[in-house]
Amino acid sequence: MPGPLDVLPVADGIGLPWDVPVDDAVGAIAAARATHGDAFVVRSAGDDYLFTFSATGVESFYALPEDAASKGLADYLMLRRKLPDEVFTGRRLLPAALFRRDDVSSYLVNLAEALDATERELGARGEVDLFALVRRLGHRMGLASWAGPGSADGAAFERLVAAFDVLDGSEAFVHPDAMAAVAASGKRAERAALDDVAAVVDAAVRRQEAGDAPGAGLFGRIVDAWAGEPAEERSRGIAMDVALIHVASMSNLMAALGWAIVDLVADPDRLRLVASGDRELAQRCALESTRLAQRSIMARAVVQPVAFDTGVGVVDVPPGWTIATLLPLLNASAAPGLHEWDPDRWHRHRLADTTALASPMLVTAFGHGRHSCPAQSFSLSAMTMAMIRLCGRYDVTPAWAEYPRSVPAQIGGVARSADPCVIRYARR
Ligand code: HEM
Incomplete structure (x- = not known):
């Protein structure tokens, strides 16, 4: 009973x-x-x-x-x-619709192009905040994947980046302490940011309709879902579908990528292997850093x-x-030794040895059971690709003296760094 x-x-x-x-x-x-x-x-x-x-x-x-x-x-x-209620009510395509097999391969093509753009922006050498770098990379890959033609380039991209930085839903758990101020303002900044998203996405719809770009992929499905609605409602509805998908998707992935690079650059032997293209090792490193950054x-x-x-x-x-x-x-204390970063504890997507755990469910990177992350394979492929590319093309040296601290008030998602995490890089 x-x-x-x-x-x-x-x-x-x-x-x-x-x-x-x-x-x-x-x-x-x-x-x-x-x-x-x-x-x-x-x-x-x-x-x-x-x-x-x-x-x-x-x-x-x-x-x-x-x-x-x-x-x-x-x-x-x-x-x-x-986030304003408008983002949630009446959605026709939800973030769970992101993972058809052909969708994922198109996102990875977009990631490769976003990495090309990142390299052009980085140039031959310099210093950059690692978490800002990966966040911009995530915006570019995501917006190219579902925000319509032209949204990942030039002024349209910069406007969307600024808007999504305001809308970042993960703020609700990374800086939950800031939510009282958001409520007090009536979410004014967030509403203005949604108007910016709507303006840019409307231009993308027009571009697509003018025949400048193919209507395939996730954006095509979003546009189709609103077919037949009055013009204004349709345009706003498409933009809000895009907005919810974007705020729900990229931020944990890119934070996890940031920590994977933080951990990898502290281990010169594994760094060398990942830089030379060891995907299997890169994936284990990605899982291990995600576990510890949870x-x-x-x-x-x-x-x-x-x-x-x-x-x-x-x-x-x-x-x-x-x-x-x-x-x-x-994650870091359910058995002895779990506080250490050790990529070898993983075999594929699972811990290789769970005998010291009272239950294998006490440790996870992407969840267990019916709600476990539908984006796990895609996220690991994306992190692996980005780690190999960035560490393969550049010699990377951390400028931090101590292991970066995460935001202490954060409760939810993957850790965000409390301080800038500057890396120095030079093209190999
Ligand atoms: C490294 C990156 C990521 C990590 C560590 C991560 C982690 C997780 C975890 C732990 C859960 C289970 C939560 C629970 O049981 O309460 C989850 C669920 C989920 N994740 Fe992820 N995630 C990542 C990336 C993504 C991305 C890129 C998307 C894209 C939309 C995504 C979409 C989802 C969705 C829709 C669910 C809910 C599934 C359901 O309710 O059945 N995740 N994720």
Whole structure:
């Protein structure tokens, strides 16, 4: 028989960073876990969270059915803190529609072209902030893939980059502490940025209709989905589909690529092998850096009562609660040695040896179960291609003295660097 939730300890005095200012959000949950054990309740600004960290609890978490405990709703509740509702309502093509086989190969062609453009911008030698570099690369690849003809070049590209830097949905979890200011402004900056996206995408639609460009690929499917609607509604609808796809897609991938390069340049032997084109090693490095850079809060919004096994008992969780676990408290500590960067621990997409883990689900880069990342293969291919190209064409030297710090208030997604991470590069 499931028991009532009030058997669980409540971690008093903790607020989540989107509700109250918190210096180190992950550290605060870690401290609560040290005090209360692997299952406890956090009450933040009137919302109730059940945090779970035991092997049984995490396995129960990944087994939760979407119709009772929804990942989609939990994500939406997080992202709507940053993005105007217009981005979510009435969408016809969602980010999950991104991964048809021919789509992925076209994205990788676009990535190769975006890398060409990056090389032209870098020139023969210089210094650059690594995370800014990979972010621009991600914008270019993404916009070439789904924002229509002309959107990844020249002035249109720069306008979209500026708009998407304002819209970056990941701000909702990287700087959750900034969301009160976003709410107070009525999301004014975000609305203006959406108008910019709409203007550029409208021009792309016209270019496509004028026959300047082929109508294939994801952009063609978005345009088709709005066929027959009145001109204004159609144009805005296409632009909002593009906007949601872009904000939902690139930011974690490019942050993970940044950390993969940070880790790789600290290991000259592996760097040499990756630079010479060892894709299999590059993929293991990418997985390992992603594992260590994970700051994801994995959350499910309860919509129907669920009997949830925390590992110390089964409790009834009512609608309105959120069940959550936090990857940074598991990935690097669920077994001895996991705090070290060791690409050899991976075999293909899995850990080669899980015997020291109470459950293989305690560690992950791309998730487990029904909601695991549909973009995993594509993301690893993209990271691998970019690592080989950038490290193969340039000698790269980090300008940082200490391993870069990640943003302490971040709770969710892949870590963002708290400080500029300058690299010096010279073409080989
Ligand atoms: C290195 C890059 C990435 C990492 C580390 C990553 C990680 C993850 C993780 C851990 C989950 C599971 C979350 C959960 O169970 O709550 C997930 C789900 C998801 N990811 Fe990714 N992701 C990456 C790139 C991408 C990209 C490029 C896209 C493109 C749209 C994407 C789209 C999605 C979607 C749509 C889901 C939800 C699947 C579902 O609910 O069934 N991801 N990702």
